[in-house]
Amino acid sequence: MNSYIKPGDNPLLTEERKKCQFSTDILAAFYHENAQKIKRRHEIYQYYLENKELHDPEPTEFMDRYHRLENAERKVSLLKKHVKKAGSPLGLHYTMMIPTILNNADDEQKAEWLPKAQNLEFIGTYAQTELGHGTNLRFLETTATYDPKTQEFILNSPTTSAAKWWPGNLGKSSNRIIVVARLISNGKDYGPHSFFVPIRDPITHKSLPGVTVGDIGPKFGIPTVDNGFLLLNNVRIPRRNMFMKNAKLNPDGTYISPKHAKLAYGTMVYVRAVMIRTMSHMLGLASTISIRYSAIRKQGEIEAGKGEVKVLEYQTQQYRLLPQVARAWAFEFAGRYTRKLYAQFLGGDVDVLPALHGVSSGLKAVVTHQTAQGIEQCRMACGGHGYSEASGLPQLFATAVAGCTYEGENMVMLLQSARQLVKIASDVRKNQKPTKQNPVTDYLYKTSAATKCKIDQTTDPDPSSVIEAFEHVARRLTFAAFDKLEQLKQRGISAENAWVQCGVDLRRAATAHTRTFIARQFSNGILEMRDLPVQAVLKDLLQLYLFYEVLECDGDLLYDGYVIGQQIEYSKNNVYEALRRLRPNAVSIVDSFDFNDRELNSVLGRRDGNVYENMLEWAKSSPLNKHDVMPFHHKYLGKMMEDARQQSKL
Numbered sequence: 187m188n189s190y191i192k193p194g195d196n197p198l199l200t201e202e203r204k205k206c207q208f209s210t211d212i213l214a215a216f217y218h219e220n221a222q223k224i225k226r227r228h229e230i231y232q233y234y235l236e237n238k239e240l241h242d243p244e245p246t247e248f249m250d251r252y253h254r255l256e257n258a259e260r261k262v263s264l265l266k267k268h269v270k271k272a273g274s275p276l277g278l279h280y281t282m283m284i285p286t287i288l289n290n291a292d293d294e295q296k297a298e299w300l301p302k303a304q305n306l307e308f309i310g311t312y313a314q315t316e317l318g319h320g321t322n323l324r325f326l327e328t329t330a331t332y333d334p335k336t337q338e339f340i341l342n343s344p345t346t347s348a349a350k351w352w353p354g355n356l357g358k359s360s361n362r363i364i365v366v367a368r369l370i371s372n373g374k375d376y377g378p379h380s381f382f383v384p385i386r387d388p389i390t391h392k393s394l395p396g397v398t399v400g401d402i403g404p405k406f407g408i409p410t411v412d413n414g415f416l417l418l419n420n421v422r423i424p425r426r427n428m429f430m431k432n433a434k435l436n437p438d439g440t441y442i443s444p445k446h447a448k449l450a451y452g453t454m455v456y457v458r459a460v461m462i463r464t465m466s467h468m469l470g471l472a473s474t475i476s477i478r479y480s481a482i483r484k485q486g487e488i489e490a491g492k493g494e495v496k497v498l499e500y501q502t503q504q505y506r507l508l509p510q511v512a513r514a515w516a517f518e519f520a521g522r523y524t525r526k527l528y529a530q531f532l533g534g535d536v537d538v539l540p541a542l543h544g545v546s547s548g549l550k551a552v553v554t555h556q557t558a559q560g561i562e563q564c565r566m567a568c569g570g571h572g573y574s575e576a577s578g579l580p581q582l583f584a585t586a587v588a589g590c591t592y593e594g595e596n597m598v599m600l601l602q603s604a605r606q607l608v609k610i611a612s613d614v615r616k617n618q619k620p621t622k623q624n625p626v627t628d629y630l631y632k633t634s635a636a637t638k639c640k641i642d643q644t645t646d647p648d649p650s651s652v653i654e655a656f657e658h659v660a661r662r663l664t665f666a667a668f669d670k671l672e673q674l675k676q677r678g679i680s681a682e683n684a685w686v687q688c689g690v691d692l693r694r695a696a697t698a699h700t701r702t703f704i705a706r707q708f709s710n711g712i713l714e715m716r717d718l719p720v721q722a723v724l725k726d727l728l729q730l731y732l733f734y735e736v737l738e739c740d741g742d743l744l745y746d747g748y749v750i751g752q753q754i755e756y757s758k759n760n761v762y763e764a765l766r767r768l769r770p771n772a773v774s775i776v777d778s779f780d781f782n783d784r785e786l787n788s789v790l791g792r793r794d795g796n797v798y799e800n801m802l803e804w805a806k807s808s809p810l811n812k813h814d815v816m817p818f819h820h821k822y823l824g825k826m827m828e829d830a831r832q833q834s835k836l
């Protein structure tokens with residue numbers, strides 16, 4: 187029995203769920219890694235349903251920022267009471283403060299700060315970006331100057347552009363934060379380092395002397411988060427408030443370098459590694475909303491007189507939505523890899539950092555971009571109702587698209603990934619072999635396949651034929667960018683300027699390389715599934731993913747004749763075939779993401795499919811509807827019409 191079917195559901199959704207050809211429980215457990223996690227998710231949701239104080243008093247879409255923040259603080263304050271049972275996110279405190287303590291604090295600091303952070307005795311954030319600099323960390327202006335006499339650092343924002351700007355929860359919520367500042371000791375500038383800095387009194391919550399802090403104002407989305415600004419004026423903190431797991435500063439001010447120059451950037455690498463899964467979830471949420479809605483939304487007749495059909499019957503609708511489901515799965519598998527690599531790094535294997543940075547920076551860029559694009563596609567596929575905040579899709583898009591910017595602007599991240607590719611291309615041109623195995627990049631050392639692409643007319647293709655094609659494109663673009671760089675340098679252009687002049691080509695190479703990585707992870711990942719009907723669904727999703735990507739890069743495949751036009755036709759057929767096979771299972775596949783109605787926060791995506799009556803309820807809760815006639819009506823529009831009527835009588 188399909189556990190998503192319940193009495194009172196919209197029969198159009200029940201009809202879909204009855205068609206399901208696999209076990210949604212097994213697929214859900216695979217997506218969330220195991221059945222225990224699903225059980226726990228259900229317990230938490232049940233607990234939430236039973237505890238009304240955890241609910242929003244009205245749809246948050248109708249609240250202004252003041253009340254949104256108040257409502258969020260109210261729910262967060264309930265966290266400690268409910269945490270053993272429910273759990274709840276606390277924004278940047280959990281995603282950046284605690285990970286930084288874990289990554290960058292030495293044992294003594296960890297013993298001091300970690301229990302307090304976990305116990306929520308303070309709330310923190312990660313303040314790195316400044317008004318004038320975000321990407322270019324080497325040019326951050328905030329200083330932490332060491333005073334050996336008092337064994338303290340003196341923190342300063344020397345200019346307006348040095349103001350910290352953007353950190354989430356900095357404006358009003360946080361009282362102990364991580365400040366990234368240039369370490370200056372004995373007159374020498376050692377560049378950006380992290381410091382643990384109190385900014386508000388723990389009792390009164392008032393900002394401390396020398397601290398100017400506030401909210402940066404409304405943004406494109408995420409209205410509940412108080413992203414903030416911060417200026418520091420001669421704020422003193424003890425020497426031991428510098429994070430000292432890696433770099434250290436002795437009491438006399440002598441500096442001890444870290445084992446790897448970029449270890450200080452560990453928190454960013456961590457967030458990039460984990461946000462791949464967050465993006466998969468966001469795309470999964472959007473797919474769930476739009477596919478469930480497409481199964482209850484009827485519009486147009488395919489055959490005259492046979493009645494209107496569900497919009498999900500249209501191939502165009504399937505082509506818009508089902509690739510988003512496939513990508514959500516692809517990103518989940520890719521994210522598993524980066525988290526595993528990160529765990530290796532955290533376990534003490536510092537040598538893995540360059541590989542981790544290479545793969546996580548490219549992946550972060552491609553995945554956030556495709557997630558944002560995918561959510562927008564889902565929103566448009568819901569027609570007019572997708573534009574309403576009731577769909578949940580506009581806010582979901584606004585949240586996801588921020589990921590294209592934070593944790594490293596996407597273009598910049600792709601260029602970081604390209605650095606690794608160019609180094610490999612240089613090795614290959616010099617006939618050098620890899621110093622150690624890296625399953626992500628080893629294919630670049632193989633000579634470019636002389637054989638032509640193996641894609642043929644079979645509708646049950648071997649994924650390796652497509653992955654080899656992606657490798658071919660990535661290899662060609664990498665070497666083309668590398669050769670162009672070398673030619674420019676031979677013409678006397680500096681390496682740095684040559685890099686800038688090849689930026690677009692380098693970006694394309696990094697994107698192609700990342701596609702290859704994701705495809706391989708997806709293809710390998712589904713081999714772990716032993717249940718045959720579930721395996722069949724995952725294979726269909728993989729087929730859709732692979733051939734949709736082929737069509738996305740068809741120009742690059744055709745460019746050098748590796749693929750011929752006929753093979754693009756076969757690829758199209760494989761996309762259509764995958765859509766056809768997936769169609770009967772579509773609702774059950776998104777059910778298996780196992781997102782509950784609280785997570786979905788969407789009238790269109792409700793599990794029960796009872797959309798229209800709840801749209802009306804949602805609209806009725808608009809504060810405008812508290813008044814039949816708006817109190818200012820007669821002052822403006824009413825008066826205008828009255829004046830017009832009077833004038834026409836003259």
Ligand SMILES: CCCCCCC/C=C/C(=O)SCCNC(=O)CCNC(=O)[C@H](O)C(C)(C)COP(=O)(O)OP(=O)(O)OC[C@H]1O[C@@H](n2cnc3c(N)ncnc32)[C@H](O)[C@@H]1OP(=O)(O)O
Binds near residue numbers: 324
């Ligand atoms: C799960 C949801 C969470 C939601 C909350 C998220 C809230 C958001 C928080 C934030 O946004 S925090 C602020 C994030 N800021 C950034 O990400 C800034 C981006 N900039 C950088 O990361 C770096 O400055 C840079 C662009 C990578 C350049 O750094 P730098 O100028 O120091 O280095 P380069 O000269 O370019 O490269 C030198 C060398 O170092 C390698 N490298 C760079 N970064 C790393 C790293 N993190 N790990 C390992 N190695 C790194 C780089 O590849 C070069 O290597 P070689 O090519 O010389 O070998």
Ligand SMILES: Cc1cc2nc3c(=O)[nH]c(=O)nc-3n(C[C@H](O)[C@H](O)[C@H](O)COP(=O)(O)OP(=O)(O)OC[C@H]3O[C@@H](n4cnc5c(N)ncnc54)[C@H](O)[C@@H]3O)c2cc1C
Binds near residue numbers: 313315318352591
């Ligand atoms: C919602 C949100 C939350 C955030 N949260 C935090 C937080 O908690 N803590 C924190 O410290 N920061 C935070 N940030 C800041 C964020 O990390 C930065 O905005 C981000 O790293 C980009 O830096 P930037 O704003 O300086 O962009 P810029 O670097 O000014 O980018 C502008 C343009 O210049 C291009 N560009 C820049 N450098 C290069 C280059 N070298 N080569 C080619 N092109 C280049 C970029 O690609 C982009 O097109 C947040 C930002 C947002 C939007």
